[in-house]
């Protein structure tokens with residue numbers, strides 16, 4: 648159940664994905680008075696978040712929450728919370744309630760229970776979930792062969808969030824300790840929006856579609872599940 652929305656340029660992609668997110672958030676609010684918006688970090692989604700921040704949605708009724716986080720304070724480099732505060736929680740969206748993943752605990756493992764409790768209170772199903780993908784085939788912070796990955800990919804897991812220790816690579820940089828939605832957590836979304844750009848990631852996406860080893864390319868667990876619709880947004 649993977650739909651592809653491919654665009655000739657990034658501006659068209661940004662406008663289309665912002666439109667689809669806004670549409671689904673408004674639908675969620677219409678249905679139950681509030682919506683949940685699960686957002687990934689990284690860099691690709693920045694223009695989409697900046698575009699959305701300017702749209703006059705009922706942001707006080709939209710619960711923005713992270714898909715994943717590096718285990719750093721928001722004042723430290725690499726923080727997804729800081730990224731979201733900078734490019735989404737501005738303008739019209741400044742009033743949106745925000746739920747981060749970083750707790751005061753020294754480690755993600757120690758912070759998992761608090762994170763789980765907080766995420767369990769989000770409006771469910773999640774109205775919008777925006778995922779990215781790395782050139783290594785990770786999504787969220789579900790990194791290839793990471794410690795904790797197998798349990799985090801169990802679609803029947805009762806856990807929404809999981810602490811993960813990624814193998815250090817060019818993709819992870821120094822941020823190997825993470826908190827992330829599990830596959831089961833991602834599957835709490837009504838549908839999944841996977842955002843990728845460029846020819847390299849298009850190749851990685853196509854390789855992920857062809858293969859089956861989810862530990863090698865965790866994005867496969869999203870592309871191959873048959874429970875929730877997945878839309879892949881791509882531009883060169």
Ligand SMILES: O=C(O)[C@H](O)[C@@H](O)[C@H](O)[C@H](O)COP(=O)(O)O
Pocket residue numbers: 687688689690691692714715716717727778779780781785786787788
């Ligand atoms: O914490 C993170 O890094 C992100 O949540 C991660 O999963 C991201 O979506 C991919 O790494 C793609 O990142 P880019 O958009 O920067 O390529």
